[in-house]
Amino acid sequence: MPADDIILIPNRSDNYIYLLRCPNSGVTAVIDPGDSAPVMEELSKRGWSLDIILNTHHHNDHVGGNAELKEKFGAKIIGPAAEATKIGNLDETVAEGDMVKVGDLEARIYDVPGHTAGHIAFYFPAISALFSGDSLFALGCGRLFEGTAEQMWHSLVKFRTLPVDTRVYCGHEYTLTNARFSLTIEPENAALQARASAIETLRKAGRPTIPSTIGEEIDTNPFLRADVPALGQALGMSGAPAAIVFTEIRHRKDNF
Template identity: 45%
Template sequence: MPVDLITLPCLADNYAYLLKDRASPSVALVDAPEAAPILAALAERGWRLDEIWLTHHHADHIQGVAEIVAATGARVTGAAADAHRLPPLDRALRPGDRFPFAGETVEVLDAPGHTRGHIAFSVPGAGLVFTGDSLMAGGCGRLFEGSPAEMWGTLTRLAALDPGTLVCSGHEYTASNLRFAVALEPANQELIFRQEAVAEARRMGRPTVPSRLSDELSTNPFLRADLPSLRAAVGMPDAPAAEVFAEIRARKDRF
């Protein structure tokens, strides 16, 4: 991998990510839930922050930006469609845009559902995707602004990435997500094994993200709404995948 990746717990259950180019001093931050732990991590390593990439406009992903920019002078990147409700952007991008970092190409992916202007950052050469509150470990974000069809489209795009990709999502929700997943698929042995591994990680105080996309494909019910087993689990054997996803999301909201 051409970058070093640091997963930083922030607030009660958020994560931010630092990427350090191994061949240069360049450092990027993905999302900024709060400034203090991020600035402390940079100081501890002697790193200078160059860029901040924002996935969406919710306060728990952007409220540290102003203080971090004041301390570091980092350039801020975010979605052009959300520029009116993000911190001031130095680089406003649209889905399909690309930009360089660490000798690799970063691809901006359309990721609506949780919010309308949500984007994800894929770094194929490094095997990383930063999904914010779209695809999450064992789950997906609530549909605060987008429709089930939009989120299913987002998850379908993310599911098409290389299965070895590390999914860097925005919250420590994995244990609760997997409890719901097991309720839907109690005979899924890979899911049961993952639930046990996640429980052990949390007992040890370790983050459960990033997660491997291959594990999401085999255990995350929100990526599996097109499979006969999930259709049967929700009593919709002949329904389109987007409708099955909508039912799974509605059940998770009530779980």
């Protein structure tokens, strides 16, 4: 799949919106359009229309552009069944076990509560792409606004089952701060040290740090590593259940 068939659109101060286009059919989807204007601008620039709107969760910085995009293009809005009452004008609701098609590209749906109670993620195996919204970030995870730490831990563990080369397209450019925090949790992690240095270079050049890969997250993201003995030992929590270690990491990040 050509690299330019997933288009990253910076929005607001640190949000990302994504355009996904099926190369065979030309069917085009937008993922988490917090605002309509930058999406319309990108579509116009490329001469594309819009067929589908995919929402991972109900927060306005991910759904705020839905209504205008639907009105202009007649796009179908697809979102989490568990948040159907919180997202207006949904045409289709989905939950774990369901599939969504963007032309010939098929996405598996994962229920990943924690940040919100009904958060979902879209995984496209054919193009090795995960749209994780505000569940999994590069070197981080979403704040627990509606769910529990245990819920979020079990949600994140689902992502570790994906192929390590899966590209992670998350909802925000938080990676630099996340890297600096992660080093306070695992300062001796050589892979993390190298990644943090690369992230500093990217951000100094004004370049995005997204996408990362599942393999990178498994090796360096402390929120995915709460059951790794070395991490528990570094926190003085050797032998503690993974969900408890995760809770401590989340607490520290909230106060970082």
